[in-house]
Amino acid sequence: MFDDIKQQLSDLIDAFCLSRGLPTGKVEFRNIPFSGEWGIAAPLFPLAAADPDKSLPVAKKAQALAEALQSQASGLPGFSRVEAVRGYLNLYFEPHSYVGRVVGTVLEQGVRFGSQPQLGKPVMVEYSNPNTHKPLHVGHLRNVILGGSVCNILEASGKRVIRANYIGDIGLHVIKWMCNYEAYHAGEQPSADIMRWMADLYAESDRRFSDDPDFEAQVRAYFGKWDSGDEHVHALWEQTRHWSMQGFQQVYDLLGEHFDRIYFESDVEESGKVMVEKLLKLGIAEDGRPENPVIIDLDKLLGTKEEYRVVVILRSDGTSLYATKELPLAIMKFEEYDLEQSIYVIDVRQSLHMKQMSKVLEVMGYPWAARMHHLAYEIVNLPGNVTMSSRDGTVVLLDDLIREATQRAFEVVQEKNPSLDADSMRDIARKVALGAIKYPMISRENTKIVTFDWDTALDFNGQSAPYIQYAVVRANSILRRLSEPAPRKADFTHDLLPAELNLIEKISQLPDVVQKAAAEFKPSLVATYAFELAQSFNDFYTQCPVLSAVGSARAARLVLVQAAKISLENALSLLGIQSPQVM
């Protein structure tokens, strides 16, 4: 909206350069670091450096140029003042019209503020990817929260998104579970908390498998029955997989996640084996059976050295591997949908594997292979650099964490707001607890390891979701006390305090933050933004009385409170965090 003004300024600088024998096109514009006033800045260092006259150091020369330009630019319309400082020419906008436009836009757009209409080809995001018959722990949580948040942000940035979930429903862990169930729990039905029940039985089967050689032998025999297509075993598999899926659904409901397309590992096993034959016929794969597996030697194929290594696509005994199934799955996705991009939210340890998969598909001639993108994230550790492993018992179960956090949040609500009814308290406690758990998972960069510890996870103060949620509650509590309907628009004609200006500036940044976060797949940018916005609102809250304000300030601040609340709620929503209205 300031393009015309910038053009005038640009012309003026060009004329200035020509008159002094300096090269044109050396000056670019940027926003002045915000400190209560909006404006654009022109750093004059590049121009100073290009000046053939070297009698002055660059910094001094830049300042001299800025000062020379200052007097000429002072006449330009649209600016309230012009200054030359430390080599920058700063031009400040007249603030009132800017402010009114920002705040008005937010109220008009409401929940859509920060979002663009969704256009174009869809993007598929594959995430969560749990194994049936197994528990979800805090490590899995990062994947779900990150994936879900990336989807929200992509949608807000104007993409159509397909949320995909690839379920590991076959393999040794499933056989172990079923074998243990038949031997020790035959006929039992899951309890109301299905996830928990499945998890307990999984732990039991895992224990028996490693401690009891007899059980191990039983499992092996059971695997044979599965392979030979035993009807009873397959019926039990269908039933128990269904239970597991119900359990996942309970967790997804709790977390507020949903999926548009579910893929099962069992669906692509056969097509994977067919594909191996095809790759052998094409001469891409090498058959080492029966002693050795079927492999693709990518480095040999491509003439690279120790870059793509070797992919094993089928065991020497003819059974399938992870890679066997990944290939047909990738193809299926692009056959089913005309995808702009196919994104895989998978932890960083699988980077080489993902690189190999897209390379194999490229070698096979699929042009879309370049549109696969591995969104790598680091794992969640325990203090002392201990990796979570269900085998070593070093896991924090999702269930336990949510239960504990909810309990603590409930106690805080009881203390802070004893007059609320029990249902409201429970509802608030759940929203606060889930926010507190989710926030640390997405507030750091994807490539940084998250170290889980109970103290941090249950800390509701400082840079945390509850802090941001509390800002929403404060905004709401002002609006709630109003006896008349809140004004929808106002003129910002009163003397704006720095706290108000800072808040408006922060609010105005949301759309840009969303775009950047989408382009880089980084919810952490939104997480940081939401916190800074809450800080700005709290500053405003303590410094600017709203209900007791007089004159035009009251209406203006009421509108600003609404805009802040909308922005906070929208930002939290992108992170998959709900905003309670009271807490």
Next chain:
RNA sequence: GCCCCAGUGGCUCAAUGGACAGAGCGAGGCACUCCUAACGCCUAGGUUGGGGGUUCGAUUCCCUCCUGGGGCACCA
């Protein structure tokens, strides 16, 4: 050996090549007749792992080294 990631106050983390490197926690102090203190204010705390380079300007880009983590043929 090859490849990837990380290294910023005591701790956990921010910072499109641009102005003085910012927050939170922890520490010390202040603050509650005033829209909820799950809040706010002040103070202390930094050679951005080391060394080179590019640039008017580097936490940011390049090279190199160090430290930590991860990956590299029948796990996923």
